[in-house]
Amino acid sequence: MNDVPISILFGVLAGLIVLSGFFSSSETGMMSINRYRLKHAANKGEKSAMRVMHLLARPDRLIGVILIGNNLVNNIAAALTTIICIRLYGEGYVLLASTVLTIVVLIFAEVTPKTIAALHPERVAYPFSWVLLPLLKLFYPLVLVVNYLSNSLARIFGVDPDKASKQDHLAPEELRTVVDEAGDLIPDQHQGMLLNVLDLEKSVVEDIMIPRNEVVGLDLNADMESLIELIRSTDYTRLPVYEGDINNVIGTLHLKHASRFLTGDDSTVTHASIRRFTRKPYFVHEGTPLSNQLLNFQKEKSRMGIVVDEYGEVQGLVTLEDLLEEIVGDFTTNTAEDKHEDITEQEDGSYLIDGSTSIRDINKLLDWNLPTEGPKTLNGLAVEFLQSIPDGVICFQLAGYVFEVTKLNEKMIEKARVAPIKQ
Structure with missing residues (x-):
């Protein structure tokens, strides 16, 4: 060297x-x-x-x-x-x-x-x-x-x-972060849709269903005149058909089929003609994740399901449109489904909300964070907190919000004024 x-x-x-x-x-x-x-x-x-x-x-x-x-x-x-x-x-x-x-x-x-x-x-x-x-x-x-x-x-x-060395996959929350950080690579609207798809796993059919008390249907035990009037005036495309009680659902009627038995004189229309064009009902369990239900609708070639609980009791309806709105946002112009009518802003910044309004809808429309675990409606949330239906006007605080009951009956809180607590 x-x-x-x-x-x-x-x-x-x-x-x-x-x-x-x-x-x-x-x-x-x-x-x-x-x-x-x-x-x-x-x-x-x-x-x-x-x-x-x-x-x-x-x-x-x-x-x-x-x-x-x-x-x-x-x-x-x-x-x-x-x-x-x-x-x-x-x-x-x-x-x-x-x-x-x-x-x-x-x-x-x-x-x-x-x-x-x-x-x-x-x-x-x-x-x-x-x-x-x-x-x-x-x-x-x-x-x-x-x-x-x-x-x-x-x-x-x-x-x-x-x-x-094999752990090279993303968890759902990590994938959310990837979509959030995508920036200009993904348009804001598409970014929101992707995040909503990921959120489908967190929600179940019960969260988006039309509750039983709001279901519009055809009771075959009613007189023919009232049934025809309901068919002609309804804002819905599909109606559940039952006998006496909604738990006795026999099927669903698509209004495009109604024209087949409404031609001519009304006197020719019978309960049997309505039953003939009624499609077999499709039942859905209330705890089904929305991601699974979307695939189930595709598999069953159906657009509406009858929601039942573990005892087989009818709890409401779920439609493909409602599920798709969880992904793409509201796209319907049907006034019967306008959720904004149940929430009215007041001059003092509070909101007057119908007791049957879904907590998820309130959080989504107002960007609030009311708890979604447990009761699904404002009435259910308030009654669970109070542990009883109040006897009169009452105010209370819950989860960072002030509630003032303004209207009630023996069965439920009909309306309440709600506002976030100012920090």
Whole structure:
């Protein structure tokens, strides 16, 4: 080594620093690359992306070969620096030379390369994979030994490297964050729809159903004149058909079929003619998640379901339109379904709300945070808190809101004035 010109030794040292920078940036670039963008590129057939995915399939081996190369290069550089220093200045300056080398490596082989790789991981990972893959094959036996020892040590601390390498999926809440942070990539309207789709798992049919007391249907025990008047005046397209009590549902009538028995004189219309065009009812359990119910509507080729509880009692109706509105927002112009009529803003900033109004609708329209666990309506929430139906006008605070009962009857709170408590 004493016969080698100093210039060559400096050249080799510079090359080792470059190699150290290569390994440092490789590690950061490979670990920082967006896995989903990488997977998309690989699915399009990009060879570089496929090569990087192959390397990242076993990150322990990839890190092993990078660190073996990096430590080998740095150790040789340190030894070479010592030789150069002794030849030029003697042994007294070895410590100073090591300090200078540390600063040079830190700036040119660590911080700068890693910063570039972190900012542009694809530009680093794709071309560098051409070198890392052959290196992995070359040092494969050594990598296996190093990984075996390091993985064994990791298991002592309760970490399983084999399972950790497969955890490359997003949880629903993490996916929400991805959609929220999409920015200009996804229009605001589409972004909201995607978030609403994710929220379908959190809601059940009971949350969006038309409650039993608001269901408009045809009672075959009623006189024919009132039934015909209801068919002609209703704002709904489909009506449940029952006998005497809504629990005795026999089916649903689509009004497009009504024209078949309403032609001619009304006296010719009979209960039997309505029954003939009534479709078999489709029953839905009130606890069915909305994501499942959307698929069930598709499977059953139905647009309306009769909601029942665990005892088979009818609780209300759910329609495909109501479910789709949970995703795309309100799109109906049907005045019978206008939720805004039940919520009226007052001059003092409070809101006069009908007791049967859904808590989810209140939160959505007013951007409030009334509790949705438990009762589904404003009346149910207030009665549960009071533990009884009040005897008269009463005020109380609940979940950061002031409630003032303004109208009630023996069965329920009909109206209440509600306002958030001012901080």
